[in-house]
Structure formats: C-alpha cells, structure tokens
Amino acid sequence: MSSSGNKKPVFNEAALADQLRSVGLRPTQQRMALADLLFGRGNRHITAEALYSDALATGVNVSLATVYNALHTFTAKGLLREITIDSTRSYFDTNIDEHHHFYFEKSGRLEDIDRAHVKLTRLPEAPDGLSVSRIDVVIRVDG
Amino acid sequence: MSSSGNKKPVFNEAALADQLRSVGLRPTQQRMALADLLFGRGNRHITAEALYSDALATGVNVSLATVYNALHTFTAKGLLREITIDSTRSYFDTNIDEHHHFYFEKSGRLEDIDRAHVKLTRLPEAPDGLSVSRIDVVIRVDG
DNA sequence: AAGCAGATTAGAATTATTCTAATGTTATTG
DNA sequence: CAATAACATTAGAATAATTCTAATCTGCTT
Secondary structure: OOOOOOOOOOOOHHHHHHHHHHOOOOOOHHHHHHHHHHHEOEOOEEOHHHHHHHHHHOOOOOOHHHHHHHHHHHHHOOOOEEEEEEOOEEEEEOOOOOEEEEEEOOOOEEEEEEHHHOEEEOOOOOHHHOOEEEEEEEEEEOO | OOOOOOOOOOOOHHHHHHHHHHOOOOOOHHHHHHHHHHHEOEOOEEOHHHHHHHHHHOOOOOOHHHHHHHHHHHHHOOOOEEEEEEOOEEEEEOOOOOEEEEEEOOOOEEEEEEHHHOEEEOOOOOHHHOOEEEEEEEEEEOO
C-alpha cells in the first residue's frame, strides 16, 4: 500500500514519518495516510467523519475509531487544533498558528482569519493567577 | 402547583407570563417554572441537564424533552443565548447582552466578560456582503 | 364550555463519540 | 533478523447528549 497504492502521498514519506516521530508518535500506516490527507494538501478544517470518508475514498484502510484516535492524538501533540462550533460540529484545523475564524452558518464552513486582523485590547486578567491557555474568536456570518 | 407550590417564583408571575407572551409564547406551567429558574435568580450559564435537575429538585413537574424544547424555544426567541464550549458542553446563558466569556477548563465553569473589556479592531469584512450575526470570544484558562 | 393550535410527555431513535478486548504492527534488543 | 514488549488498530458494543414520535393534555379564542 505505501509505495504502490493508487494515491501516492503528496508529502515525502520520510519527512512525514519524521514529523510524527518528532512528537513521539509511531508512523504507522494509518497515521501516515491520515497525516498525508490532513497536512499534504494545504490547510483544512475537517470533521472526523469527513476525514474518514476521505480516507475510504482514497483507498486507505482505516476504521472510524482510528480516525478519532489519530485526530485526538495529533491534537494532543499540537499538530492540530480542535474548533467546536456547536454540539454537532467539531472541526480539526491543520493551521496551528494563533488565528481566528469566520463561520458560515448555512454551509457550515470555517475560514481562517489571520491574527493580525483581530486585536483584543483591555483583556481582563485571568482570575486567580491562572493562565490563559487559548483564545477563540468565532465570527458567525449568515451565509 | 402555581400558587401554593413549595417553591414560589422569585419573579412576579404576571410579569413572567407577559414576558413570554410578548415573544409569542404561551405561558404554560412548565415554561413559567423554567423561566423562573432561569431568569429569577441572576444571570446563569446552565446546561439542559442541570436545569432539568434544578427543576426536579424544586418540585417542578417537567420532562427532559420539555427542558430541551423550552431552552431552544427561548433561544430562538432571543431570551437566551447558547454557548458551545466543546462537543459535550453546551450552556444556555441568560445574559443576552453582547459580552464574552472566560472558560475554566478544570471546573467547566463559564464567567461573563463585559463587552467593554474586549475590543476587536481591524475586523475583516464579512465576505460577499454577508452580515455578521454574532461574535463569540472565549478565553480558556487552565484552572 | 368547545374546539383547536400549540405544548408536553415517555420512551424510542439518532448521532457523535468513546470504550473494550482481541488482534496486528512497529521498534528494540540481543 | 527473530523474539519481544509496547503501542496501535479494529469491529462492534456502549455511552451520552439530543431529537423524534405519536399520543395526551392545556391554554386560549370564540
């Protein structure tokens, strides 16, 4: 499957494998295939189900449970960022730089907004000496 | 149940009923009781399950389905605002003024941030002449 | 008071996700 | 380069949150 599959990886295999190893993950067949789908074709905002469909469509042999495992593991290792829009829509964003989002309510699509375009001022202190782990800004538009 | 129940409403019944009627909703027993729990004791960030427990605890006879119905109806009528933090945590906020939130990751609690404390500048245009229906800012703190 | 639209209900159904425990794969070690 | 241990994958069951269904009930209008 790896060298003669019907969809060759967009990224160099060795580089992908190294990226996984560098965060302490074994470059298994499934992770390699999913990582290629995720990172090999520009930034994506993708749901678990959609990635699973993508994988099946490209002939990758993987179970839905593994897709969830991989997405959560990648997120925990900082390779992805999870964006929850509502209780039935959770996206994994391959752009891990600090940035924000437009959310198109009709299509359910997300679009990145560069951090330079949103400035937060007079931000209150995190109470009690706690530290801020993340700031999410979602701009919902009605289209 | 309404006038001699073991928990009297904090709000004046007639005023609550008028509030419901003014948005086109019948002031039924269940809605009145839920509205009182929601609006009769200061701003709240509450989940459907928690409101259901509250209702049972105060002797209100209501089903979980009705709690969901009421929360969604109230939200659609603009009496509540729904805040989704992650796929398993959806809160209904009785504060419908424009404002933002701290989210305490350990406790799962939300806390309001007044709009005056967050300033968004250089906000990009909504694409295509679409209009912005809402902006959510969530600041996650690790405590 | 009657009738109807709207509301409520219990329980089944659905959806997204996680768990379980058996099997398979990768990396290491000698 | 075989044995092994640790990690990963899998199918299917289980769970959790929410929604649906269809029967019953209640508030409002006449």
